[in-house]
Amino acid sequence: xxxxxxxxARAHVTGGRANGHGxxxxxxxxxxxxxxxxxxxxxxxxxxxxxxxxxxxxxFESALGVIARRQRVDPGEVAIDSQVSLIPTEDRRFVLGxxxxxxxxxxxxxEQAVALVEAAHHVCPYSNATRGNIDVKLTANGxxxxx
Numbered sequence: 741x742x743x744x745x746x747x748x749a750r751a752h753v754t755g756g757r758a759n760g761h762g763x764x765x766x767x768x769x770x771x772x773x774x775x776x777x778x779x780x781x782x783x784x785x786x787x788x789x790x791x792x793x794x795x796x797x798x799x800f801e802s803a804l805g806v807i808a809r810r811q812r813v814d815p816g817e818v819a820i821d822s823q824v825s826l827i828p829t830e831d832r833r834f835v836l837g838x839x840x841x842x843x844x845x846x847x848x849x850x851e852q853a854v855a856l857v858e859a860a861h862h863v864c865p866y867s868n869a870t871r872g873n874i875d876v877k878l879t880a881n882g883x884x885x886x887x
Contacts, residue, residue, distance in 0.1 A: 757788055789824040796866040797822035800840055803864035807856055815856065816846030838870070839877045853880040861887060
């Protein structure tokens, strides 16, 4: 753990993704973990991919806010649609793929929207943690962004 951490999240999980239960140390997040029907499960709970999709999108939006403030730009009411895919490999491993579709309603200039999202991708802790490990596809107001 980094000595100078601003914050450390703590959670306790039992049962894994198949029949698990997770709870944060502050008790504000408590979830039943179940595999989705698409992977042969019964559903009825959340799964790590859903949690990652929400976490990455929330973190990315915060990073975008930092960049917008630095550039003195108002991006408007930002929305991010995120997808996290669980992908089997030929050698029987699993990898993740991420897509973040960022909508910046107050930014009409396509190049400016792309530049903001690109800059946020360099600041976001999730992006930095996954860079080189996970394929990430980004769009800004429907335009592709170099990841």
